[in-house]
Amino acid sequence: MSCPFRATSAAGLTALWLAAALPAAGAEEGLRLFAVVGDAIPASLTGAKGDTERGRAIVADRHVGLCLLCHSGPFPEEPLQGTLAPDLRGVGSRWSEGQLRLRVVDAARLNPGTIMPPYYRTDGLNRVAPSVRGKPVLTADEIEDVVAFLVTLRE
Amino acid sequence: MLRTAQLIVAVSLAVALAASEEIPLSERHSSYQDMSAETRAMQDHDAENPGMLWVLDGEALWQTKAGKAAIACAGCHGDAETSMKGVAARYPAYDARRGTAIDLAGRINVCRTDHQQSPELARESRDLLALTALVARQSHGLPIDSDEARLRPFIDAGRAIFTARQGQLDLACAHCHDANRGKKLAGITLSQGHPTGYPLYRLEWQTLGSLQRRLRNCLIGMRAEPYAYGAPEYIALEAYLMWRARGMPLESPAVRP
Numbered sequence: 352m353s354c355p356f357r358a359t360s361a362a363g364l365t366a367l368w369l370a371a372a373l374p375a376a377g378a379e380e381g382l383r384l385f386a387v388v389g390d391a392i393p394a395s396l397t398g399a400k401g402d403t404e405r406g407r408a409i410v411a412d413r414h415v416g417l418c419l420l421c422h423s424g425p426f427p428e429e430p431l432q433g434t435l436a437p438d439l440r441g442v443g444s445r446w447s448e449g450q451l452r453l454r455v456v457d458a459a460r461l462n463p464g465t466i467m468p469p470y471y472r473t474d475g476l477n478r479v480a481p482s483v484r485g486k487p488v489l490t491a492d493e494i495e496d497v498v499a500f501l502v503t504l505r506e
Numbered sequence: 507m508l509r510t511a512q513l514i515v516a517v518s519l520a521v522a523l524a525a526s527e528e529i530p531l532s533e534r535h536s537s538y539q540d541m542s543a544e545t546r547a548m549q550d551h552d553a554e555n556p557g558m559l560w561v562l563d564g565e566a567l568w569q570t571k572a573g574k575a576a577i578a579c580a581g582c583h584g585d586a587e588t589s590m591k592g593v594a595a596r597y598p599a600y601d602a603r604r605g606t607a608i609d610l611a612g613r614i615n616v617c618r619t620d621h622q623q624s625p626e627l628a629r630e631s632r633d634l635l636a637l638t639a640l641v642a643r644q645s646h647g648l649p650i651d652s653d654e655a656r657l658r659p660f661i662d663a664g665r666a667i668f669t670a671r672q673g674q675l676d677l678a679c680a681h682c683h684d685a686n687r688g689k690k691l692a693g694i695t696l697s698q699g700h701p702t703g704y705p706l707y708r709l710e711w712q713t714l715g716s717l718q719r720r721l722r723n724c725l726i727g728m729r730a731e732p733y734a735y736g737a738p739e740y741i742a743l744e745a746y747l748m749w750r751a752r753g754m755p756l757e758s759p760a761v762r763p
Contacts, residue, residue, distance in 0.1 A: 433690055
């Protein structure tokens, strides 16, 4: 009863499943192609490094990143933070750059029941408002800025 | 009728959340309890409650002859305080003649067109809100009494919408109002999403608004396409929300931050 594709660990299983799921999202019109390796997207979506300062501003902006609706983090100037999700302090120590990128791009690939919105996916969504239909929540450049900032949240 | 049948098919195909837990009956409470003492006092005292201005307008409209029939609401129903007592607690109701569920504002418009022979009042217009507030006021403090037997397909359709992900943010109503109730979305405590106060005065709106206006706000927040006012999807959601809040007292006209 030996199966050549049988995953030997939970991590291996995730990697197989992610690889299989890749073409659908990557081929979506208007989005850049990216490769998922394990539970990470190791390479920058744009080929360039993001800007940490711009990333911080996106994360803190309730109408752009929306992150603080659900998360809290090191933003002393922002009194209204969320309690629906883990604190962002220390995420740069907990996860690698590539792992952070996949979590922001499409957290549902790791946890199908998550409430964390897919920031760089346009397929598999229902009844999207016409003004944003076909558009990801953040652009590839913005994703890279956010990732560059999250990497700095070390403790 | 056809629209309703299509709706029920469409929503049953929608992806429902795998495990959405409904709130146990004993744990339900109105977001009134999460409000500041000042906002609660504003709701509790008629002289301070801005929603009472709409109720007063509604009383005047109730007595005013309208339409080709030149008859007032009072001409058929008499004193609203007695004839309308408990009515809002039973809405949405099943309208056997039309074979569909109808909300209170829709029912008022049926009286306008069929009995007064005057044009429908626009959704969210001052006059329709005023008449709805007047009728809802007559159920203040009475328990919600959902007509579960006849509304079952509408309640089920509403639950399917409530638990389906939609919009660019891929969220469902149940994510905020079942699974994460009591937690903070930015600074706001997420309520259980009960329909007990409507129409109500929202300080943020600086005016009175219907439940459908509130749901529209939630849908816009999810970056989903809002339904058209009066759409069967809103009636189904309301039928589900009222069933979910069955037995809870009506508070209209409530006040919310």
